[in-house]
Amino acid sequence: MAGSEQSGETGASGGLLSGAGARKAVTVLTVGLVSGVSLLIGEIALATLVFSGDLAPYLSQASACCCSASSPDAW
Secondary structure, three states: OHHHHHHHHHHHHHHHHHHHHHHHHHHHHHHHHHHHHHHHHHHHHHHHHHOOHHHHHHHHHHHHHHHHHHHHHHO
């Protein structure tokens, strides 16, 4: 009998933990998404500042280099 009670408790707490894990996963994914978008906006803004004036024709290449150079930072 003790074994069946114990397995019932495990099932109930397992459901509780999976709900908490799902909330944590959503929080972590949201933080990651916001951080990634903020990083891209900042890097494109930096490339726009650096490549202004005479360097403006190279802005598209500069923004691509800045974005690709930062991708290992996230890993």
